[in-house]
Amino acid sequence: MDKKVKIKCTKATAIRTALLIVALVNNCLMLFGYSVLPFSEEVITQFVSAAFTGVVSLMTWWKNNSFTEAAHKADNQLKEQKKAKKIKAE
Numbered sequence: 052m053d054k055k056v057k058i059k060c061t062k063a064t065a066i067r068t069a070l071l072i073v074a075l076v077n078n079c080l081m082l083f084g085y086s087v088l089p090f091s092e093e094v095i096t097q098f099v100s101a102a103f104t105g106v107v108s109l110m111t112w113w114k115n116n117s118f119t120e121a122a123h124k125a126d127n128q129l130k131e132q133k134k135a136k137k138i139k140a141e
Contacts, residue, residue, distance in 0.1 A: 060068075080087050088095070117123050 077087050090098075115126065117126050
């Protein structure tokens with residue numbers, strides 16, 4: 052019963068976890084009426100809207116967006132090649 056639990060995480064995981072804790076603490080403080088961030092609601096709304104637009108724009112730009120039939124066929128062929136490579140590697 053003396054099992055030691057080793058927690059290993061990447062730097063990115065640690066940063067995301069820290070940001071989540073900060074966000075949760077901020078929300079709890081806001082529930083009790085404390086304004087932690089020195090910004091007005093209007094500025095925060097504009098920032099969130101701009102951030103959302105930026106994230107969606109980057110996701111749309113980065114991902115392979117196939118619209119034509121030829122592009123869909125090429126995507127399927129690529130998937131098949133990846134499957135074949137994976138099977139050979141095993």
